[in-house]
Amino acid sequence: xxxxxxxxxxxxxxxxxxxxxxxxxxxxxxxxxxxxxxxxxxxxxxxxxxxxxxxxxxxxxxxxxxxxxxxxxxxxxxxxxxxxxxxxxxxxxxxxxxxxxxxxxxxxxxxxxxxxxxxxxxxxxxxxxxxxxxxxxxxxxxxxxxxxxxxxxxxxxxxxxxxxxxxxxxxxxxxxxxxxxxxxxxxxxxxxxxxxxxxxxxxxxxxxxxxxxxxxxxxxxxxxxxxxxxxxxxxxxxxxxxxxxxxxxxxxxxxxxxxxxxx
Amino acid sequence: xxxxxxxxxxxxxxxxxxxxxxxxxxxxxxxxxxxxxxxxxxxxxxxxxxxxxxxxxxxxxxxxxxxxxxxxxxxxxxxxxxxxxxxxxxxxxxxxxxxxxxxxxxxxxxxxxxxxxxxxxxxxxxxxxxxxxxxxxxxxxxxxxxxxxxxxxxxxxxxxxxxxxxxxxxxxxxxxxxxxxxxxxxxxxxxxxxxxxxxxxxxxxxxxxxxxxxxxxxxxxxxxxxxxxxxxxxxxxxxxxxxxxxxxxxxxxxxxxxxxxxx
Numbered sequence: 001x002x003x004x005x006x007x008x009x010x011x012x013x014x015x016x017x018x019x020x021x022x023x024x025x026x027x028x029x030x031x032x033x034x035x036x037x038x039x040x041x042x043x044x045x046x047x048x049x050x051x052x053x054x055x056x057x058x059x060x061x062x063x064x065x066x067x068x069x070x071x072x073x074x075x076x077x078x079x080x081x082x083x084x085x086x087x088x089x090x091x092x093x094x095x096x097x098x099x100x101x102x103x104x105x106x107x108x109x110x111x112x113x114x115x116x117x118x119x120x121x122x123x124x125x126x127x128x129x130x131x132x133x134x135x136x137x138x139x140x141x142x143x144x145x146x147x148x149x150x151x152x153x154x155x156x157x158x159x160x161x162x163x164x165x166x167x168x169x170x171x172x173x174x175x176x177x178x179x180x181x182x183x184x185x186x187x188x189x190x191x192x193x194x195x196x197x198x199x200x201x202x203x204x205x206x207x208x209x210x211x212x213x214x215x216x217x218x219x220x221x222x223x224x225x226x227x228x229x230x231x232x233x234x235x236x237x238x239x240x241x242x243x244x245x246x247x248x249x250x251x252x253x254x255x256x257x258x259x260x261x262x263x
Numbered sequence: 264x265x266x267x268x269x270x271x272x273x274x275x276x277x278x279x280x281x282x283x284x285x286x287x288x289x290x291x292x293x294x295x296x297x298x299x300x301x302x303x304x305x306x307x308x309x310x311x312x313x314x315x316x317x318x319x320x321x322x323x324x325x326x327x328x329x330x331x332x333x334x335x336x337x338x339x340x341x342x343x344x345x346x347x348x349x350x351x352x353x354x355x356x357x358x359x360x361x362x363x364x365x366x367x368x369x370x371x372x373x374x375x376x377x378x379x380x381x382x383x384x385x386x387x388x389x390x391x392x393x394x395x396x397x398x399x400x401x402x403x404x405x406x407x408x409x410x411x412x413x414x415x416x417x418x419x420x421x422x423x424x425x426x427x428x429x430x431x432x433x434x435x436x437x438x439x440x441x442x443x444x445x446x447x448x449x450x451x452x453x454x455x456x457x458x459x460x461x462x463x464x465x466x467x468x469x470x471x472x473x474x475x476x477x478x479x480x481x482x483x484x485x486x487x488x489x490x491x492x493x494x495x496x497x498x499x500x501x502x503x504x505x506x507x508x509x510x511x512x513x514x515x516x517x518x519x520x521x522x523x524x525x526x
Binding site for chain 1: 299300301306307308310311315380381384407408410411412414415417420421422423425426429501502503504505506
């Protein structure tokens with residue numbers, strides 16, 4: 001089916017998911033929307049997050065997408081069921097795939113979750129883990145400074161290490177063996193997080209497993225691309241913020257060709 | 264004249280200006296707007312900052328304000344002249360008052376300015392200082408992590424000190440004797456900034472001087488309040504974010520009574 005896949009995020013963090021989809025499904029066309037004019041969502045109210053994500057879903061639907069990936073943990077955690085109830089097309093969040101990976105990875109059934117305030121307060125990760133594995137112990141902590149640190153490129157500075165030590169100390173104390181990076185920005189800090197948590201803790205980020213899930217759904221619904229020539233990917237942003245090229249390159253790994261501002 | 268004063272900011276930082284206006288002009292009614300759904304503005308493009316600030320000015324004008332205070336350095340630095348050209352009523356930014364105070368304070372004519380990326384890239388402080396005092400030397404640096412640190416309450420933690428040392432080192436090296444805190448969030452970090460810069464550097468924040476300027480304009484235009492009973496202040500926000508009560512109390516010092524969400 002020659003329709004694009006829609007992927008959206010509150011900003012540019014979702015480009016880590018786009019990167020994984022590029023790798024797993026190179027033949028599919030992507031329409032991406034990043035809400036850079038209103039980023040970040042992590043401290044906003046659930047009502048406002050729902051309003052914004054509905055506007056974006058409408059925008060993607062107007063581009064005739066066959067499937068939507070919510071490449072934002074905050075939206076996935078607070079608004080996914082609500083959003084899904086408004087549309088007939090498949091809408092995939094980043095939480096279920098990460099939870100499945102974390103359950104596969106854990107040996108002692110102690111799983112940690114870090115994310116924005118909105119994500120952690122929603123209890124979405126905890127509920128999903130306990131639904132699938134009732135005997136698991138889940139420890140969740142909000143880490144609101146990690147997004148600005150990642151965006152500013154303070155990836156392994158002494159200040160970042162102090163802040164991570166502070167945020168992660170309670171998780172180390174609980175003896176978790178698996179940690180879900182519940183925000184699309186956190187993979188940029190993966191090395192420093194690994195250094196603080198130690199080698200025995202498995203870090204889970206959902207980008208790759210989301211891509212695998214998208215592939216499975218397209219296959220099941222028989223909606224995978226059969227185009228002989230792939231249509232160009234399109235990237236929309238509500239603002240072209242300062243540092244845009246550096247940031248997008250950090251997250252996506254390559255330069256974006258087709259960019260438009262909208263909304 | 265029994266019309267309110269309109270004050271706006273990208274979020275809650277502008278409440279430091281409201282606090283100063285309360286003190287200087289207790290008889291005036293305030294209508295405040297904080298764009299908490301789209302905060303922060305500091306890394307956004309000038310085009311988007313103009314669009315947002317125009318929407319907010321229109322909102323305040325619809326409340327029949329007699330004067331508008333742009334209690335946001337990023338908007339004042341990037342969009343004040345443009346905004347002023349659209350209205351007949353007086354519009355006051357935070358830059359001129361801070362510059363006047365800094366020029367009064369400096370003895371060696373070396374003035375430092377810190378602010379968001381948008382504020383620093385606009386050169387608004389530098390241009391204004393050099394216009395008033397051509398022999399001054401101005402050194403400006405963006406400090407994008409200070410807003411999230413202040414909002415998260417990391418006011419004097421070791422990580423904040425490391426980040427401030429890093430940001431402020433070049434200013435110390437230049438031998439400035441006056442430092443403009445060019446963002447309404449920075450007064451919360453004043454003690455730590457003073458500790459890093461040393462006692463011999465005067466810190467300038469514009470809240471009090473903006474309030475004095477408002478008083479002078481109301482007097483000059485004969486538009487000061489003559490109401491026997493003061494109308495209640497009104498506070499509008501585009502979102503009630505998480506941590507809202509803690510944050511507003513940190514910035515305003517008192518609890519807000521009349522709050523509505525809008526825009």
